[in-house]
Structure formats: C-alpha cells, structure tokens
Amino acid sequence: MKSYGPIMSAVLIFLFSLAGQAQSNLKKANRAFESLDYPSAVLAFESMIKAGAVLDLTSKHRLAYSYKMTQQNGKAASLYTELSNQVGVDPEVYFEYGDLLRSETDFVQAKIYFEKYKIKSPVIAEYFIQACDYAIVELGRPNNCKLSNxxxxxxxxxxxxxxxxxxxxxxxxxxxxxxxxxxxxxxxxxxxxxxxxxxxxxxxxxxxxxxxxxxxxxxxxxxxxxxxxxxxxxxxxxxxxxxxxxxxxxxxxxxxxxxxxxxxxxxxxxxxxxxxxxxxxxxxxxxxxxxxxxxxxxxxxxxxxxxxxxxxxxxxxxxxxxxxxxxxxxxxxxxxxxxxxxxxxxxxxxxxxxxxxxxxxxxxxxxxxxxxxxxxxxxxxxxxxxxxxxxxxxxxxxxxxxxxxxxxxxxxxxxxxxxNLKPLKDSEIGIKSGLDVDVKAPQMNMNSAMMDDVYEDPAVYNRPELQSEKVYFIQIAAMSQFNDQIAARFEKYTRYGDVFMVQADNAVKIRIGVFPNLNAALSQLRILKSNGIRDAFVIGDILDESRVKVLYKGSTDFLSTPAESTENTDGQYKIRVAEFQAPDWFDSSKINDLGRIEHWTKSGKTIIILGDFNNETEAQSVLSKLTERGYKDAYICSEKDGKLYRVNK
Known part of the structure; x- marks a missing residue:
C-alpha cells in the first residue's frame, strides 16, 4: 500500500507556513495602523488578501480607514459599502463612510450614513447632517471669484x-x-x-x-x-x-x-x-x-x-x-x-x-x-x-x-x-460671553475624550423638528429618590451656573446650565472635571417647563457670563480686578462686599469684573479699596455695546 505520509506532512507544513505568514502580516498591518502609518497598513492588509486570508470585520474596517487616509477613495467606498451592510459592525463605519461621501460632495448619501451614526452619538451625527445641509446651500450659490491653479x-x-x-x-x-x-x-x-x-x-x-x-x-x-x-x-x-x-x-x-x-x-x-x-x-x-x-x-x-x-x-x-x-x-x-x-x-x-x-x-x-x-x-x-x-x-x-x-x-x-468694523482701540479689554458662538461640525481627529461625554436627552433624540430649540446642560447627578434635603446638597453648584431639576420617568436628574452651544458646555465641563466632578457629562435638551425647572439660580459670585439685564448698561463703570485660568482660583469673599462680581472671558481665561458703578468717582473709591486689599493691577473700565474699554491707566 502506498504511503501518503510524506505528502500529508508537506501539505501540513505548507499550510502552517501560510498561517504563520498571514499572522505575521496581520501583526505588521495592525502595528502600522496603530502607528498611523496608513500606507504600510494598506500594503500589509493587501498582502494578506493576496495570500488567500479572509479578513475579519476589524481588519476590513482598518483597511477601509487606511484606504480613506491614503486618498484611495474608490477602494475605501467599496469596502465601507460592504461593511455597512454587515451585522455587528462598529458604528464608526457609518461615521467614516459619511465623511468619505461628504468629501466626494455626495451630501445626500452622506446624510444617510450620519443618520445611522446616531446610534453611537446623536449629537455629533446631527452636526454632520447640518454641515451637509450647509454645504449644499453654500456650494450651490453663484460666485464671481476667479480661482487659478x-x-x-x-x-x-x-x-x-x-x-x-x-x-x-x-x-x-x-x-x-x-x-x-x-x-x-x-x-x-x-x-x-x-x-x-x-x-x-x-x-x-x-x-x-x-x-x-x-x-x-x-x-x-x-x-x-x-x-x-x-x-x-x-x-x-x-x-x-x-x-x-x-x-x-x-x-x-x-x-x-x-x-x-x-x-x-x-x-x-x-x-x-x-x-x-x-x-x-x-x-x-x-x-x-x-x-x-x-x-x-x-x-x-x-x-x-x-x-x-x-x-x-x-x-x-x-x-x-x-x-x-x-x-x-x-x-x-x-x-x-x-x-x-x-x-x-x-x-x-x-x-x-x-x-x-x-x-x-x-x-x-x-x-x-x-x-x-x-x-x-x-x-x-x-x-x-x-x-x-x-x-x-x-x-x-x-x-x-x-x-x-x-x-x-x-x-x-x-x-x-x-x-464693517470700526477701527479698533488698544484700550478695549474684553467682550461679553466669549464662548457664545455657534458650534460647528466636527471632523475626524476631534478630542474624542470630550465628545464621549456628550449625549442627547430622550425627549429630543431623533427628533429633527426640535433641533433648532436645543440647548445644552451639564448633568451631574440622577436619582430615584428626591426631597428638599437632597436638593440642598446641590446649592453649592450654583458657582457654575443655574441648577436645574429635570423630571424623567423614574428619576430626577440634576443639571447645570443653560449653555446655548456645545462649545460653551464643553468648556464649563472641563472646569467641573478639573474640580473633581469626574462623572459629569454634556446633554442636549429643550427648555420644556413641564419637566425642566430651576432648582437654584446661579450665584453672582460664579457666573460664566454676566447676567442679562433689560437695563441699558452702556456708559456704566466697572473695575477689572484680575484674570485667572479658572474661576475657582479666585476667592470672591475678599471683594464681594464691594459690588457685584461678574466673570467675563478672554482667550479661554476668566476675567474678574466688579460693577456696576454709576460714575467714575464711585468707581475710583472702590478701586482705592481694591488697591488696599492687594489688587494692584485693577483698573476702571466703561462698558459699551457689551465690550469693556479702559478709562484710566
């Protein structure tokens, strides 16, 4: 009887060598991908395919992303299409494919995949959808400019x-x-x-x-x-x-x-x-x-x-x-x-x-x-x-x-x-609500650690008709039991803004706000986390009075933005006291007997402002007291159109 032992041994050795080579290529591909060396990752993954290996979902996803990062958009689109139709795929596939389609000006299809991404992050998905709508409108406008290569x-x-x-x-x-x-x-x-x-x-x-x-x-x-x-x-x-x-x-x-x-x-x-x-x-x-x-x-x-x-x-x-x-x-x-x-x-x-x-x-x-x-x-x-x-x-x-x-x-x-802006004055020192700008659509290399802390309330989730009314809060607690004694524990958070109680089906949620845009909320979230409130997160919601109620008004000692007033404050005097990286670095007890304390923003920092004073004489009297208390760099300002101008040096 003929023996097949040597043949089988040779086949097994060959198969083992192929498996070993495939495993080596996989390690090489993953190492290149994790090092952001996308061209090398593409070569390694393609070598596996040529050798007969079948890529799993993770490897296919990484190859698609590597194609995208090396501008091989046709190959990337083909692989993303395949991935997006498979069960159990990472939702990031929808985001990446939407972004790829957006870069190819296929905004209608891009919106479909950003819509799918809402299962992972409804806030980010909605911003990308809005960005597609913005691009459709703006790129469709006639323009008379001449562009030359x-x-x-x-x-x-x-x-x-x-x-x-x-x-x-x-x-x-x-x-x-x-x-x-x-x-x-x-x-x-x-x-x-x-x-x-x-x-x-x-x-x-x-x-x-x-x-x-x-x-x-x-x-x-x-x-x-x-x-x-x-x-x-x-x-x-x-x-x-x-x-x-x-x-x-x-x-x-x-x-x-x-x-x-x-x-x-x-x-x-x-x-x-x-x-x-x-x-x-x-x-x-x-x-x-x-x-x-x-x-x-x-x-x-x-x-x-x-x-x-x-x-x-x-x-x-x-x-x-x-x-x-x-x-x-x-x-x-x-x-x-x-x-x-x-x-x-x-x-x-x-x-x-x-x-x-x-x-x-x-x-x-x-x-x-x-x-x-x-x-x-x-x-x-x-x-x-x-x-x-x-x-x-x-x-x-x-x-x-x-x-x-x-x-x-x-x-x-x-x-x-x-x-058309008027000529600028060197004496101008600040502007109200420096964080009060529209939040814009994110792209790939965002601060993912911060964006992981952004959610959307079930009341507005997947409801496009409410997006124009949406504002942002920072949620710091949720509890099934709630009474006056528990509520009193949250009064100390008025230093960060108004404290709200939000009634849900089976819980009461405690939130700080209101922030008109995501940037403002994220900036304040950074301060809360740096002060030990590690589990806080940003949440989008609407001001529905039937379930969102003010528990405590924000303290005048710690306002991110001066409180709005129906009175015209133009021409009133204020005193610029000091500037800090974060408001909690300032001990307001040293000056809170001298006037209202306001927090303004400048270049990401907090400016401590004292006011209002009806005339310069009154302001000068308070400035003298501030100087005696050690605030040697304080000076008098005048407010006009929401901006401050230094009046004396």
Whole structure:
C-alpha cells in the first residue's frame, strides 16, 4: 500500500507556513495602523488578501480607514459599502463612510450614513447632517471669484506659498525649485536671488522650506525678512503633521542684510510628547502664532500665541481661546492687519480643512466666518495668505489639481454678510460671553475624550423638528429618590451656573446650565472635571417647563457670563480686578462686599469684573479699596455695546 505520509506532512507544513505568514502580516498591518502609518497598513492588509486570508470585520474596517487616509477613495467606498451592510459592525463605519461621501460632495448619501451614526452619538451625527445641509446651500450659490491653479505647480506635492518682503514664494516640495512673484508684477526670481548669499547656513531658502521643514507651509518671515520661523518635520505632509503625536518643533533663524542665515534656534517650549508646528510671525517678528497638540487645549491641535521678550526668549504659549479653538483641529494661522485666517476641521464647513477668518477686536475675536466656495472645497485647504494686492494664495488637495497638493490663487475675497468694523482701540479689554458662538461640525481627529461625554436627552433624540430649540446642560447627578434635603446638597453648584431639576420617568436628574452651544458646555465641563466632578457629562435638551425647572439660580459670585439685564448698561463703570485660568482660583469673599462680581472671558481665561458703578468717582473709591486689599493691577473700565474699554491707566 502506498504511503501518503510524506505528502500529508508537506501539505501540513505548507499550510502552517501560510498561517504563520498571514499572522505575521496581520501583526505588521495592525502595528502600522496603530502607528498611523496608513500606507504600510494598506500594503500589509493587501498582502494578506493576496495570500488567500479572509479578513475579519476589524481588519476590513482598518483597511477601509487606511484606504480613506491614503486618498484611495474608490477602494475605501467599496469596502465601507460592504461593511455597512454587515451585522455587528462598529458604528464608526457609518461615521467614516459619511465623511468619505461628504468629501466626494455626495451630501445626500452622506446624510444617510450620519443618520445611522446616531446610534453611537446623536449629537455629533446631527452636526454632520447640518454641515451637509450647509454645504449644499453654500456650494450651490453663484460666485464671481476667479480661482487659478498656479503655473508653478507640478505633479508632485507643491511647496506651500510663503509671504516674503511683499512677494509670494512658491515651489515644489520635491525638487526644491522656488519662484517668487515680486511686488512689481509677474517677474519670477529664483531663491538664490531672494536670499543674496547662498553660501551660508542654511545655504538657500529652499534648504529651510524643503529639507528642514515640511513642504506644506511651515515657514514664516517677519515683514522686513530679517527673521524666519519654520518647523522641522522630516518631510511630512499636512496629514502627516496633524495626525502626529510628537517630535516636531518650531525653529528660528536671523537673516542679515547680506542674506546670511544664523544657526537655527529652537522654540524654548518644545516637548518630546507633543508637536509645535505651522508658525506664523507678526510683521515685527515679535509675536508668534502656531498650532500645537500640547495638553490642556480644547481639542486635537489648537492655535496658540507667544510674544518675544528677548534674544531667543518667549512668553509661555497662550491658548487663543474657545472662539477660535474647538474639539477638532485648528492649523496654519496667518495674520493680516487685524484679521486672523486659519484652517479648521470643526467649524462649519464643506468637508476636510476649510479656511476661516476672525477679526481681532481689542483682545477678543469676532465670530468665525467661512471664506466660502472661492477658497474652500470638500477637501483640505490650508496655508492661506494674502499678497499686497489683496489676492489670496493657499494649498489644497482638491480634485482636478496637477499633483497631490497644489497652490491656488483667488481674487480678492469679499465675505457675505460681514459687518464693517470700526477701527479698533488698544484700550478695549474684553467682550461679553466669549464662548457664545455657534458650534460647528466636527471632523475626524476631534478630542474624542470630550465628545464621549456628550449625549442627547430622550425627549429630543431623533427628533429633527426640535433641533433648532436645543440647548445644552451639564448633568451631574440622577436619582430615584428626591426631597428638599437632597436638593440642598446641590446649592453649592450654583458657582457654575443655574441648577436645574429635570423630571424623567423614574428619576430626577440634576443639571447645570443653560449653555446655548456645545462649545460653551464643553468648556464649563472641563472646569467641573478639573474640580473633581469626574462623572459629569454634556446633554442636549429643550427648555420644556413641564419637566425642566430651576432648582437654584446661579450665584453672582460664579457666573460664566454676566447676567442679562433689560437695563441699558452702556456708559456704566466697572473695575477689572484680575484674570485667572479658572474661576475657582479666585476667592470672591475678599471683594464681594464691594459690588457685584461678574466673570467675563478672554482667550479661554476668566476675567474678574466688579460693577456696576454709576460714575467714575464711585468707581475710583472702590478701586482705592481694591488697591488696599492687594489688587494692584485693577483698573476702571466703561462698558459699551457689551465690550469693556479702559478709562484710566
């Protein structure tokens, strides 16, 4: 009888080797995916498929997401369609597929998948649905702008536009070839002609822009060209930077009149565990704006500012606050006079990163405005700047370009429905309710830890007709038994706002509010959690008097925003007492005999205001008492149109 033992052994060895190879590829794929190396993850997962392996739901999901992150949208859509029809799939599939469809301008289909995502997060899903509706309306409007793909673009990722001595420098991020549009017209000059001495360190401008920095607009010059700030990123793309966790920092070089560059000096607030990138210098080179994912921000990447105090010394970076920063990502700041332009994947936009504008009003900022279809698309727009003629330049990875990321030019931008602001006054110190801005649609790399704390009350869940009436609360407790003694325990929370009792079917819920938008609620939630109230969360609801009742009015000692009044407070005097990171850092008992205490906001911080006083003499008397009690920096202000102006120095 013929023996099949050797054959069976060979087959088993072959099968075991295949299984071992598949397991090795799976480990390699998962390791790449978890390291955010999506191209390598795609290769590893595809190797498994070619070897005959059948991917489980998790691996298919990871491959679909990796396709999405590497702009292989056709493959991603095919796999997401398959996944979305399978039982037991992660709800994040619906969110990711909706986001992919949104980026392809298929807003109607995107809304279907965002609707499905409501089983995981109704609040986020509803915002994305609203974002699709916004995009349908805005992208459908006629516009008269002229958008040009720059002739300097190549089939490679192109170097971001950089403002330099009134001109705009552009070039390829691969070749390092740079050209510049001079202020006098369309004449193009090469980089060595711009930087007069190419034999010093760094040898030429492109050495910084291409070899030292990422090729995506991380260089910024002072107006006279004497200082440059840039980020060393190892050639990472825009996506590579904002998805990075650490390892990048800003550097500075001085440039002599002859064109020689000094040895780069690192921004002193670098840490291995986070990223500082996208620097933008003020005209005089003494103020730095940049993006960072350092701890303590509102989301993924936030915008920060720092001021130069001496040779290679800078102030501690200050977060630019919740009007600008969100639970998503804000990148590539650029200032032009009093305007700040930046890219965000959270504020209400068309998809991906859109460019937004806000105007500085004293030390506060106006509401955020989307630059519209003359700049933004459903893809990413970033590295926005304006030349002296009012023409704008920016980088985009939109469809129809010559390469992966091209530079575009658009004629002078006029924003719809924007107010003409009067000249700003240096004496202005704040604006009421700095958190009172519309919450915008989030994108992929949001602060998931914060968004996990956002829910929707059953009374409004899945009811689109009530969304326009929805406000936000912070829920701190729920109980089946409730009486006056229990209620008294919650009076201490009036420092954070009004305390509400919400009657549910079998429970009484205790909530703090009311917050008009999600950003305001999340900002206050951060304060509560930092003060030990770990189980609090944000919940959307409507003010239904039949079940939502005020238990305690907010304490005048701790109001996030000055209480509204029907009286005209214009011209009344107040005293700016102090500024703190959080209101609980201030002991109100030291001054509560002198007047009403109000909390205003500035750049994410709390300003302690004392008022109101009928005339300056009365205010001066109280100011003298404050000075005696140790508040040496206090000063008198006058309120007008919800803003404060300093009246004496």
């Amino acid at each position: 720059m002739p300097t673009n190549t089939d490679q990722p192109d170097q971001a536009p950089v403002s330099y001595r009134g001109g705009v420098i552009m070039g390829s991020g691969i070749t390092g070839d740079l050209t510049a549009k001079t202020p006098g017209g369309t004449e193009l000059k090469t980089a060595p002609q711009i930087v007069a001495n190419p034999n010093t360190f760094p040898s030429r401008l492109e050495d910084v822009l291409t070899d030292e920095a990422m090729g995506k607009g991380s260089a910024s010059f002072s107006e006279d060209g004497s200082v440059v700030a840039f980020t060393r990123t190892g050639g990472k793309s825009l996506a590579g930077v904002w998805r990075s966790k650490s390892g990048m920092n800003i550097h500075f070089s001085h440039i002599s009149k002859a064109g020689s560059w000094s040895e780069p000096v690192a921004f002193p607030f670098a840490r291995d565990e986070y990223v500082n990138a996208f620097p933008s210098l003020s005209k005089d080179g003494n103020t730095l704006y940049f993006a960072s994912n350092q701890p303590g921000g509102f989301g993924g990447f936030d915008l920060y500012t720092s001021k130069k105090t001496g040779e290679n010394t800078w102030t501690v970076p200050e977060n630019m606050g919740s009007i600008i920063n969100t639970p998503g990502n804000e990148l590539s700041p650029y200032t032009n006079q009093n305007d700040l332009f930046f890219s965000s994947d959270w504020h209400l936009g068309f998809g991906g990163f859109d460019v937004f504008k806000t105007t500085q009003n004293g030390v506060s900022w106006t509401d955020i405005a989307n630059l519209g279809a003359c700049v933004n698309s459903t893809k990413d727009e970033f590295n926005f700047l304006i030349d002296q003629n009012g023409d704008a330049y920016f980088t985009s990875n939109r469809q129809g370009g010559k390469g992966a990321e091209d530079i575009y030019k658009t004629a002078k931008i006029v924003l719809r429905n924007q107010q």
